[in-house]
Amino acid sequence: MKQRLERFIKMAKEFDEKYTPAEIEKKWQKIWEEQDVYKTERDDTKKKYYALEMFPYPSGKLHMGHVRNYSIGDVxxxxxxxxxxxxxxxxxxDAFGMPAENAAIEHGIHPSKWTHENIANMTRQQKEMGLSYDWDRQAITCNEDYYRWTQWLFELFYKKGLAYKKAATVNWCDKCGTVLANEQVVDGKCWRCDSEVAKKDLAQWFFKITDYADRLLQDLALLKGWPERVKIMQENWIGKSEGLEFVLKAPELGEEIAVYTTRPDTAFGVTFMALAPEHPLVEKICAAASEEKAAEIKKFCEETRAKSDIERTSGDSEKEGVFTGFYCENPFNGKKAQIWVTNYVLAEYGTGAVMGVPTEDQRDWMFATKYNIPKILTIQPKDxxxxxxxxxxxxxxxEGVLINSGKFDGMEMHEAMNKIMDEAENLGFGKRRANYRLRDWLISRQRYWGAPIPVIYCDKCGEVLVPEEDLPVKLPQDVKFESGAVSPLADSKEFVECACPKCGGAARRETDTMDTFIxxxxxxLRYADPHNDKMPFDKKEVNYWAPVDQYIGGIEHAILHLLYSRFFTKVLKDEGLLDFDEPFTNLLTQGMVIKDGAKMSKSKGNVVSPEEIIGKYGADTARLFILFAAPVERDLEWSDQGVEGSYRFLARVWRILHHFADAIDKGADSYDLAALNADEKELRGALHRTIKKVTEDVGERFMFNTAVSSIMELVNALYAAQDKEINPSLLREIAKDLLLMLAPFAPHIAEELWSKFFAGSVHKQSWPKYDAAATVKTTAEIVVQINGKVRDKIIVEAGIDKKAQEEQALAAPKIKELLTGKNVVKVISVPGKLVNIVAK
RNA sequence: GCCGAAGUGGCGGAAUUGGCAGACGCAGCAGACUCAAAAUCUGCCGCCCUUAAAAGCGUGCCGGUUCGAGUCCGGCCUUCGGCACCA
Structure with missing residues (x-):
C-alpha cells in the first residue's frame, strides 16, 4: 500500500500533463544508443527478416522523400x-559520384571531405528521426574498406569474361564530362544533370549484362512480391524478340549481308536492303562504287551521324536514304533487291541491316514510296x-494468308513463319535467333570520385589486372580539380605511372573509374557482413540474411539500380558466393512527396525541410503524418495543417493516458472477463478489433494510413469513455496494447508513455495478439432495402441465420408500412449484413 | 503509336470477397470552458429541395450484367508514368 502510494506520488510528479517531444525524443535517442538497442546478430535459431531502404546519395541534407522512405522501412x-x-x-x-567532384571544382573542397561532412550531417538527421538502424553495419561506398571489394568484384567479372574494353560509339554528357550507360540516358538527356547527351567514339569498359538477358527476363516470374509495373518496365527494357537471322548474297561486292527479322513470313516480299550508316559494309561499298557515288554515300552518312540521337530515333522523322547501285539476292526466291543506306536503321540493334518489305512494314512502305522502290504484296487478310x-x-x-510466296502460298501466316524458318535452317542460310534491346552496361567514367578500375596497361604484357593483394587501388589525395579538364586521375603522374605486376616494367594505370551504380x-550484401576484410562478405552470413525480404525505394530505379543489382546477384550466384537468384524478394515503390501539386524542388520554392518539421513538432509527428497522409505507393501531398493534426493526435494520446494514469497504474495484468459491463465489453471489443486491423494493415497490406486511422479510432473510443467508470485492469490492457501498436509509428512517445506504466523497452516487447472472440460484436445493425434502396436499419443478434433475419426485417414497422399494397417477389438475405426485399 | 497506373465531398483519403459510399484526418460551422482569446473538450459537416421531416441525386462519361456496382464486363474521356524507327 505504502509502495503504491509512493509510486503514485512519484508518477504524478513525473507525468507532466504536457507532451514535450523535443525533450523526450532526445532523451530516448540517447538511451537507445547507449544501450545498443538495435544491434543485430546472426542467430540461426531465429527466423530472419531483412528490411532495407535504398541508401541515399550524401547530398548534404535529408529531404522529405528520404523521411518517407525511412519511415516506411522503420515501421x-x-x-x-x-x-x-x-x-x-x-x-x-552511396557516396561516390559527381556532386562531390563539382563541389571540389567550385569550392575547392576535396570530394572526400565534402562527402564525409555530408554523411555526418545526414547520419545525425537520420538519428534524429529515431530510426532503428544497426549503425555498426553502416556501409559507405567511397571508403577504402568498401571500394576495395568493389574492385575485387570487378576483377571477378573480368576473370569470368564479363568485363571487357572495346571501342564504341557511346553516350557522352559534356556537362558531367563523362560517358553514360544506356539506362542513364532519359529522353536523350543525362539522368543526373538533364543536359543533352552526345555521341562519342571511345574505348570503354563494359559489363556483359547481355549474357544474362534471358535469365533477367525469365526470373522476373520469380518476383511475385514486385509491383507488376516495375516488372513490365524491366521486360520492355530487356526487349526480347524472336525471329530469323539470314544472309543475302551480294555477288557484285563478293559479300554477304546478315539481316534479322521477326516477320520471316514476309520474306518473299523483300525488294530492298536497308543498311545503317554505321554498317561495316558501307565502307566496302564506297570502295567498290564510282567516285561520285561514293562521295554521295559518304556525305549522307556524315550528315546522318551528325544528327542528335533524338532526331535520329524519333519515329516520325522523315525516312531518307541513298541507293548504292548494288544489289543483293533474296535466298528464298532468288529475286534481286536494291541495297540502300538509310537513316532509319539502328546500327546497334540486330545486325544493323534490315530487309525492306514495303507492303508489310509501315517504315519500309514510306521509304519505298518516296524512292519508287518496287512493292510485292505477300499477305492477304482473311476477310x-x-x-x-x-x-x-x-x-x-x-493475321492473314500468304501469296506471291512460292510453295508457301495459301498458308496461314503463323504456320508459314515456322515453315519459312525451317526452310532457311535446312538450306543453311539462316537460323532462328532471339534479339534483345538491352545493351551491355558501359561502366567507365572519366571522373575522379569513383572506384578506380583496377587494370594496368603494359606495353609488353598488355591489359593486366592489379593483383588481389594490392587492392584497393587507392584514389590519390593530392590532385587538381578543374572544370572541363581531363579527369584528375589521368592528370596525376603519381597515379598513372606504375610497374607492371607481371613483368615489373614501366606501365600505366587505367584512369577511368567505375559507374557508381556498380x-x-x-x-x-555487404550489410550482412560489413567488417569482413577477407572477402566482400561471408557466404554463411549472406545466405542467412539475404535476400532482402522487403526493399523500399522510389520508382525511378525501376530499371537502373534494380536491374544492375539483379545482374550482380546472378553473377555472384554462378560464382558460388551466394545461394539465391534474386536479391529483393519483395519490392515496395513509394510515391513522391509533393507540394502544391508538384515535386518539391528548389526552383519551384515548395521545399519543406524535414529538419524544420522535426524541430517544431518532433520526429514522431513527422513520421506519423507521412505515414497517415497517403497510402505508401501513391504520391503524398504535403500539408502543414495535416502535420498539425498528427501532432494533435499524439498530444491526445498523451493526455488521455495522463487522464487515466491512476487507473492504469493500479490495474492488474489480468481480470475476469465475465464481470465486464456493457460499456467495458464494447471498449474491449474496440481494442481487439483495432489490434486485428493494425496487424493486417501493417503486416499484410502495407496500408499504414488505415492502420494509423484505426489507432485514432481507438483513442477516440477512450475519450468517449473518459467520464465512465471503467475497470482499471481493462484500461491497463488498452494502454499497453495501444502503446505497443503505436511503437513502430511513433517510437519515442510510445517508449516514454510505456516507461510510466510498464517495465523494459516498448521496442523489446511482443506484438499484441487479439482475442478473436472479443472482436465479434454481439449485435449487428443490418440494412433493410426495398428494391435496392435503404429503407430501414434493424438490430439483430450476431450469428443470426438467414431466415430469422429475413423475418425480422419483414416485421419491422416501417418496412411493413412501405410494403402495404405491394407484392413481395423475392427476398435476398445476407446474414449480419442486409436484407433486400424485391417488391412490385 | 504501344504498355501501365489513376480519376470518390471544399481538401488528403476509406470502403480488404459485388452488400449502409464518404471511416480517419484537415478545413469549416456551432456549443462548453474563459473577463476575453488561444489551447482543450463536445456536436454538426456530399449535393439538391426544405422551417423541419421525407423524397430525389451522387464515386470521370456512356451502356451492360445483377435483387444490389466505387468494386465485374464493353465502349470512351482526362491526367500522370514508362517505352518509342528495335525490323
Whole structure:
C-alpha cells in the first residue's frame, strides 16, 4: 500500500500533463544508443527478416522523400521485430559520384571531405528521426574498406569474361564530362544533370549484362512480391524478340549481308536492303562504287551521324536514304533487291541491316514510296482482298494468308513463319535467333570520385589486372580539380605511372573509374557482413540474411539500380558466393512527396525541410503524418495543417493516458472477463478489433494510413469513455496494447508513455495478439432495402441465420408500412449484413 | 503509336470477397470552458429541395450484367508514368 502510494506520488510528479517531444525524443535517442538497442546478430535459431531502404546519395541534407522512405522501412522493421523475427535493418551511403567532384571544382573542397561532412550531417538527421538502424553495419561506398571489394568484384567479372574494353560509339554528357550507360540516358538527356547527351567514339569498359538477358527476363516470374509495373518496365527494357537471322548474297561486292527479322513470313516480299550508316559494309561499298557515288554515300552518312540521337530515333522523322547501285539476292526466291543506306536503321540493334518489305512494314512502305522502290504484296487478310494499287499504307495486322510466296502460298501466316524458318535452317542460310534491346552496361567514367578500375596497361604484357593483394587501388589525395579538364586521375603522374605486376616494367594505370551504380549493385550484401576484410562478405552470413525480404525505394530505379543489382546477384550466384537468384524478394515503390501539386524542388520554392518539421513538432509527428497522409505507393501531398493534426493526435494520446494514469497504474495484468459491463465489453471489443486491423494493415497490406486511422479510432473510443467508470485492469490492457501498436509509428512517445506504466523497452516487447472472440460484436445493425434502396436499419443478434433475419426485417414497422399494397417477389438475405426485399 | 497506373465531398483519403459510399484526418460551422482569446473538450459537416421531416441525386462519361456496382464486363474521356524507327 505504502509502495503504491509512493509510486503514485512519484508518477504524478513525473507525468507532466504536457507532451514535450523535443525533450523526450532526445532523451530516448540517447538511451537507445547507449544501450545498443538495435544491434543485430546472426542467430540461426531465429527466423530472419531483412528490411532495407535504398541508401541515399550524401547530398548534404535529408529531404522529405528520404523521411518517407525511412519511415516506411522503420515501421516494418520494428513491427517484424515485435513479431519475433531477427531483423536486419541497416543504412549506408552511396557516396561516390559527381556532386562531390563539382563541389571540389567550385569550392575547392576535396570530394572526400565534402562527402564525409555530408554523411555526418545526414547520419545525425537520420538519428534524429529515431530510426532503428544497426549503425555498426553502416556501409559507405567511397571508403577504402568498401571500394576495395568493389574492385575485387570487378576483377571477378573480368576473370569470368564479363568485363571487357572495346571501342564504341557511346553516350557522352559534356556537362558531367563523362560517358553514360544506356539506362542513364532519359529522353536523350543525362539522368543526373538533364543536359543533352552526345555521341562519342571511345574505348570503354563494359559489363556483359547481355549474357544474362534471358535469365533477367525469365526470373522476373520469380518476383511475385514486385509491383507488376516495375516488372513490365524491366521486360520492355530487356526487349526480347524472336525471329530469323539470314544472309543475302551480294555477288557484285563478293559479300554477304546478315539481316534479322521477326516477320520471316514476309520474306518473299523483300525488294530492298536497308543498311545503317554505321554498317561495316558501307565502307566496302564506297570502295567498290564510282567516285561520285561514293562521295554521295559518304556525305549522307556524315550528315546522318551528325544528327542528335533524338532526331535520329524519333519515329516520325522523315525516312531518307541513298541507293548504292548494288544489289543483293533474296535466298528464298532468288529475286534481286536494291541495297540502300538509310537513316532509319539502328546500327546497334540486330545486325544493323534490315530487309525492306514495303507492303508489310509501315517504315519500309514510306521509304519505298518516296524512292519508287518496287512493292510485292505477300499477305492477304482473311476477310477482304487487298490490291497493291489501292493500298495507302502497309498491311501490318498479324493475321492473314500468304501469296506471291512460292510453295508457301495459301498458308496461314503463323504456320508459314515456322515453315519459312525451317526452310532457311535446312538450306543453311539462316537460323532462328532471339534479339534483345538491352545493351551491355558501359561502366567507365572519366571522373575522379569513383572506384578506380583496377587494370594496368603494359606495353609488353598488355591489359593486366592489379593483383588481389594490392587492392584497393587507392584514389590519390593530392590532385587538381578543374572544370572541363581531363579527369584528375589521368592528370596525376603519381597515379598513372606504375610497374607492371607481371613483368615489373614501366606501365600505366587505367584512369577511368567505375559507374557508381556498380557500388550500389552489391551494398545490400555487404550489410550482412560489413567488417569482413577477407572477402566482400561471408557466404554463411549472406545466405542467412539475404535476400532482402522487403526493399523500399522510389520508382525511378525501376530499371537502373534494380536491374544492375539483379545482374550482380546472378553473377555472384554462378560464382558460388551466394545461394539465391534474386536479391529483393519483395519490392515496395513509394510515391513522391509533393507540394502544391508538384515535386518539391528548389526552383519551384515548395521545399519543406524535414529538419524544420522535426524541430517544431518532433520526429514522431513527422513520421506519423507521412505515414497517415497517403497510402505508401501513391504520391503524398504535403500539408502543414495535416502535420498539425498528427501532432494533435499524439498530444491526445498523451493526455488521455495522463487522464487515466491512476487507473492504469493500479490495474492488474489480468481480470475476469465475465464481470465486464456493457460499456467495458464494447471498449474491449474496440481494442481487439483495432489490434486485428493494425496487424493486417501493417503486416499484410502495407496500408499504414488505415492502420494509423484505426489507432485514432481507438483513442477516440477512450475519450468517449473518459467520464465512465471503467475497470482499471481493462484500461491497463488498452494502454499497453495501444502503446505497443503505436511503437513502430511513433517510437519515442510510445517508449516514454510505456516507461510510466510498464517495465523494459516498448521496442523489446511482443506484438499484441487479439482475442478473436472479443472482436465479434454481439449485435449487428443490418440494412433493410426495398428494391435496392435503404429503407430501414434493424438490430439483430450476431450469428443470426438467414431466415430469422429475413423475418425480422419483414416485421419491422416501417418496412411493413412501405410494403402495404405491394407484392413481395423475392427476398435476398445476407446474414449480419442486409436484407433486400424485391417488391412490385 | 504501344504498355501501365489513376480519376470518390471544399481538401488528403476509406470502403480488404459485388452488400449502409464518404471511416480517419484537415478545413469549416456551432456549443462548453474563459473577463476575453488561444489551447482543450463536445456536436454538426456530399449535393439538391426544405422551417423541419421525407423524397430525389451522387464515386470521370456512356451502356451492360445483377435483387444490389466505387468494386465485374464493353465502349470512351482526362491526367500522370514508362517505352518509342528495335525490323
Amino acid at each position: 516494418l522493421a520494428r513491427f517484424k521485430t515485435m513479431e519475433g523475427y531477427n531483423v536486419l535493418h541497416p543504412m549506408g551511403f 477482304g482482298e487487298l490490291k497493291l494499287e489501292e493500298m495507302t499504307e502497309a498491311y501490318v495486322e498479324k 557500388c550500389s549493385s552489391w551494398y545490400y
